[in-house]
Amino acid sequence: MPEDSQRPSRHRDEVVVPLRKSGPGDEALDAIVVGGGAIGLACAWRAARRGLRVRVLERDRPGAGASGVAAGMLAPVGEANWGESGLMRMAIASARAWPAFASELAADSRLEVGYEACGALHVALDRDEADELRRRFELMASMELGVEWLRPRGCRDLEPGLAPTCAGGVHAPGEAAIDPRLLVAALAAAVEHGGGEVIVDADVTGGLIEGGRLVGVATADGREHRAGRVVLATGAWSGTTPWLPPEARLPVRPVKGQMLVLRGSPELRPCERIVATERVYVVPRPDGRLVVGATVEERGFDVQVTAGGVHELLREAYRALPEVAELELVETLAGLRPGTPDNAPLIGPWGPEGLLVATGHYRNGILMAPLTSEAIAALLASEPPPGSAQQAHPGRFAGESEPRLAAAPALEETPR
Amino acid sequence: MRSRVDSGSRTPVSVPGDGPADGGAARAGDQPDSGFDLGDRSWGSRLIVGSGGFPSLEAMERALTASGAEIVTVALRRVDPGARGSALEVIDRLGLFALPNTAGCYTARDAVRTAHLAREVFETDWIKLEVIGDDRTLFPDAVELVGAAEILVDEGFTVLPYTNDDPILARRLEDVGCSAVMPLGSPIGSGMGIRNPYNVQIIVERATVPVILDAGIGTASDAALAMELGCDGVLLSSSVARAKDPERMALAMRRAVEAGYGARRAGRIPRKLHAEASTPGEGIPELG
Numbered sequence: 002m003p004e005d006s007q008r009p010s011r012h013r014d015e016v017v018v019p020l021r022k023s024g025p026g027d028e029a030l031d032a033i034v035v036g037g038g039a040i041g042l043a044c045a046w047r048a049a050r051r052g053l054r055v056r057v058l059e060r061d062r063p064g065a066g067a068s069g070v071a072a073g074m075l076a077p078v079g080e081a082n083w084g085e086s087g088l089m090r091m092a093i094a095s096a097r098a099w100p101a102f103a104s105e106l107a108a109d110s111r112l113e114v115g116y117e118a119c120g121a122l123h124v125a126l127d128r129d130e131a132d133e134l135r136r137r138f139e140l141m142a143s144m145e146l147g148v149e150w151l152r153p154r155g156c157r158d159l160e161p162g163l164a165p166t167c168a169g170g171v172h173a174p175g176e177a178a179i180d181p182r183l184l185v186a187a188l189a190a191a192v193e194h195g196g197g198e199v200i201v202d203a204d205v206t207g208g209l210i211e212g213g214r215l216v217g218v219a220t221a222d223g224r225e226h227r228a229g230r231v232v233l234a235t236g237a238w239s240g241t242t243p244w245l246p247p248e249a250r251l252p253v254r255p256v257k258g259q260m261l262v263l264r265g266s267p268e269l270r271p272c273e274r275i276v277a278t279e280r281v282y283v284v285p286r287p288d289g290r291l292v293v294g295a296t297v298e299e300r301g302f303d304v305q306v307t308a309g310g311v312h313e314l315l316r317e318a319y320r321a322l323p324e325v326a327e328l329e330l331v332e333t334l335a336g337l338r339p340g341t342p343d344n345a346p347l348i349g350p351w352g353p354e355g356l357l358v359a360t361g362h363y364r365n366g367i368l369m370a371p372l373t374s375e376a377i378a379a380l381l382a383s384e385p386p387p388g389s390a391q392q393a394h395p396g397r398f399a400g401e402s403e404p405r406l407a408a409a410p411a412l413e414e415t416p417r
Numbered sequence: 418m419r420s421r422v423d424s425g426s427r428t429p430v431s432v433p434g435d436g437p438a439d440g441g442a443a444r445a446g447d448q449p450d451s452g453f454d455l456g457d458r459s460w461g462s463r464l465i466v467g468s469g470g471f472p473s474l475e476a477m478e479r480a481l482t483a484s485g486a487e488i489v490t491v492a493l494r495r496v497d498p499g500a501r502g503s504a505l506e507v508i509d510r511l512g513l514f515a516l517p518n519t520a521g522c523y524t525a526r527d528a529v530r531t532a533h534l535a536r537e538v539f540e541t542d543w544i545k546l547e548v549i550g551d552d553r554t555l556f557p558d559a560v561e562l563v564g565a566a567e568i569l570v571d572e573g574f575t576v577l578p579y580t581n582d583d584p585i586l587a588r589r590l591e592d593v594g595c596s597a598v599m600p601l602g603s604p605i606g607s608g609m610g611i612r613n614p615y616n617v618q619i620i621v622e623r624a625t626v627p628v629i630l631d632a633g634i635g636t637a638s639d640a641a642l643a644m645e646l647g648c649d650g651v652l653l654s655s656s657v658a659r660a661k662d663p664e665r666m667a668l669a670m671r672r673a674v675e676a677g678y679g680a681r682r683a684g685r686i687p688r689k690l691h692a693e694a695s696t697p698g699e700g701i702p703e704l705g
Contacts, residue, residue: 082472083661254503299503342475 030054030228032381033218035205038068039181039367040359041234042188042199043374046109049195051382056226057192058218060204064185066236070260070336072284072292073184073367075099076121076176078148079277080365081141087392088345089144092365094389095372099177102371109194110187115180117287121275124156124163124170126320130279131168138171147175162271162324178275178284181367208244208353215355218244230381232357237302237337239347239360249352252398253361255302255337259310260294261318262332263325271324281317283325291328293318304335338363347395348376349386357381358395453649455488455627456543456575456596462487463644464674465516465629466667467654468504470606476663478507484657484667489513490545492520493535516577518545523558525565532569544569545599546578555605555632559586563593570594579631582616584623591626598624599631599652602643606655608635611642621647637666637673644677645685 032048034041037059045055059065077092103116125131141148149172156170157163189199207219209227217227233239233251240253265271266289276283284292296310311333318325341347341361346369351358359377362369376386376393394401452461466486471477481489489508508515517535522528525548532544548565550558557580569576576595580586587598600620603609610633611617621628627650630643634653643651651674660666 084476084663085472301503340474342473342478344473344475 030056030226032056032230032232033058033226033228034232034234035218036066036234036236036239036360037063037189037199037201038066038234038236039064039071039185039188039370040068040236040362040373041232042185042192043370044232044234044359044377045197045199046106046188046191046195047374047378048381049192049197050105050109051378053378053381055192055197056228057189057197057199058203058205058220058226059199059201062201063189063199064182066238067336067338067366068181068185068236070258070334071181071367072260072282072294073115073179073181074121074176074275074282074284075178075368076173076275076277077368078121078141078146078171078173078176079123079282081137081144081146083140085344086144088343088365091345091372091389091392092368093144093146094387095365095369096175096177098371098375099179099368103179106184106187106191110191111194112187112190113183114187115183115287116177117179118175118177119274119285120172120174121176121277122151122156122160122163122170122172122272123277124321125168126164126166126278127168133279134169134171141171141173146173148173160272160274160276160322162322163276164321164323166320176275178286179367180286184367184370206244210353213354215353230355230357232359232377232381233351234359236360236362236366237339239339239358245352245356249356251347251351251358251360251395252342253339253347254299254341256340256363257298257300257303257335258295258338259298259306259314259333259335260292260296261311261314261330262334263291263293263328264331265289265291265328269324269327271322271328276321278317278321281314281321283318283322290331291325293325302337304337306333306335310335339366342398346373346393348373348390348393349380349395351395361393361395453627455577455629455650460487462671462674463650463678464640464671465490465650465652466657467652468492468508468515469520470655470658471663472658474504474507477504477658478511480657480663480667481507481511481513482667483664483671485671487513488516490516490518490652490654491539493517493531493538494519494521515539515541516543516545517541518579519547519565520549522548523550523561524548525561525568528561528565529568532565532574536574542573543575544577546576546595557581557601559583562586563589566590566595567593577629582613582620584616584619587620587628588623591624595626597627597629597649599629602630602633602639605632607633608656609633610635610639611646614642614646617643617646617648634670637669640670640673641677641680644674645681647681650674 031053032055034045034057037057041057045057048055075096077096080092103114107114125134138150151170151172153167153169156167192199204221205218206221208215209217215231219225237255239251272285282294293314339361340363344363347358347361357377357380359373372390376390379386452459462485464484464486465488466484467490517539519528519531522531528548535544536542548558548561550556566576566578570593577597578590578595579599582600590598602611628648629650629652630648631652634640634656640651657663657666
């Protein structure tokens with residue numbers, strides 16, 4: 002399969018950022034970040050803020066992978082699941098960090114980042130779904146997520162566009178959303194303004210290993226990029242990194258998601274907040290667009306948009322919010338989430354000395370960007386990462402029970 | 418698409434048999450299960466688990482291990498057999514048999530085509546045949562089902578059809594050459610248990626191929642009941658995958674299937690209206 006066909010390739014607004022085709026000379030860099038999605042860029046930005054010299058190598062354009070297809074829900078409530086309490090703790094910690102992250106990013110980038118504290122309403126559309134949602138609500142409530150059970154009338158008072166079949170719901174007023182495309186553009190700009198570089202069309206083809214330590218990478222154009230550390234943030238492709246030794250292969254697989262973008266008008270806004278059922282979510286954007294997502298498909302690197310996928314998303318969105326039928330269908334997209342065996346990300350040292358990974362965020366990359374980037378920036382600065390990020394240590398699938406924190410010489414549990 | 422190397426050629430665990438259920442009840446304590454024949458193979462576990470709906474691959478792996486299942490169904494429509502790190506890799510690593518199914522097919526033609534694709538990529542001619550009638554109930558479409566079964570049997574497939582709890586339909590499927598019949602207990606994913614145990618019992622009495630209860634199991638007692646009714650096995654998915662603790666539920670299901678099978682073989686006492694004292698009356702000598 003040609004490389005390009007593996008990437009989300011639908012027509013869409015181009016991200017406009019000051020992009021470089023090549024960087025300045027190879028003076029001492031503190032970190033190379035491989036992958037210019039939301040995670041890679043956020044790591045670079047937070048590192049630059051700490052005064053580190055960073056360079057991001059993106060083989061396509063910033064946000065060309067999953068970031069450009071993400072809905073941008075900052076909604077840990079919807080991810081609540083039994084047996085995943087560690088993941089939930091990370092999601093909640095990161096969601097709490099989002100408001101400050103967004104305002105700092107707006108200041109550093111001088112761009113709009115599109116953070117909307119819109120809240121979310123998880124609804125059931127029949128009795129069966131209501132029973133299932135109530136079961137989930139009890140879990141949410143036990144995690145003190147600030148949720149409230151609403152009877153059908155309460156749901157429709159909040160969202161009059163909801164189908165009258167609504168059988169109850171969970172209101173999560175603390176949830177928020179961000180437009181990931183604005184986010185990516187702002188992050189890229191913030192990296193540049195902070196003294197870092199974002200280099201596009203830079204396909205990393207080799208790792209520079211000296212004395213067992215990864216000291217940099219080589220790109221397809223023959224250039225070498227040397228740095229104190231290399232951060233791998235290549236999303237769904239991190240499990241297939243050919244320039245890493247085979248034993249350092251990461252347990253990351255692509256999980257396909259299809260989504261749609263609809264466009265309404267100021268008079269036609271089917272909902273004011275995130276509306277989610279057990280099968281679909283609808284995220285309103287301030288400009289009147291509506292994002293509908295997402296399928297979850299184990300299809301390898303396939304990013305075909307299928308009739309069945311679009312049908313399912315539209316049918317389920319229509320079932321919840323009948324007014325969506327009136328909207329213009331402006332985009333159909335498919336992207337690849339980086340999935341791990343336990344759905345939790347991989348953040349920290351891994352494989353050869355000098356390598357840090359920040360990947361495997363599955364459905365939660367945008368949500369987890371603040372926590373991940375803070376952890377990576379701390380490790381790059383030889384400081385202990387936030388305690389909640391330590392549950393994402395990459396060695397957990399290789400039989401390492403404790404995080405390997407090579408970056409920090411004197412390490413203790415961070416006081417929370 | 419890369420095809421998998423060894424999915425079809427694996428020899429499942431074979432447990433030495435001690436005859437059919439009715440014959441060997443006396444030594445049941447020594448050998449809790451004799452294993453059962455399905456297709457041209459003998460299987461040690463009577464529990465078949467679906468691979469869909471688990472919260473994570475790790476949760477699936479733990480549950481499959483706890484279940485003791487040897488056969489795991491996989492929806493061809495929902496996985497790419499060539500993809501690395503997917504459910505199939507887990508099933509392979511655990512040494513289980515991945516049984517492809519035709520979930521999501523609504524016509525005989527679609528099901529037959531999907532079975533062909535499955536044979537190619539899974540390198541097995543076993544197929545769990547599902548032809549769905551509507552997406553609200555997910556009930557089988559009987560007419561399409563028999564049509565697809567005829568074609569696939571004729572083409573040499575080992576056909577395991579998901580069917581209604583209709584004894585006549587079950588017999589028709591057997592007559593066209595299916596290797597088992599797999600009646601539902603209640604709608605897929607409903608967890609409503611076995612709504613018509615009489616029909617299941619009639620199917621069991623008349624069948625000469627294995628009967629596997631497929632769909633509707635909600636909790637362990639449902640699985641035990643299926644076995645007590647005389648089913649040869651149970652196929653379940655949602656009840657484990659969507660349990661709060663899938664691993665624990667998988668273990669419970671494994672034990673329930675064993676318990677129900679054991680109770681069936683042990684021969685239950687008849688139901689009576691009045692009490693019958695378990696201690697013998699005065700003056701009657703205890704024997705043995």
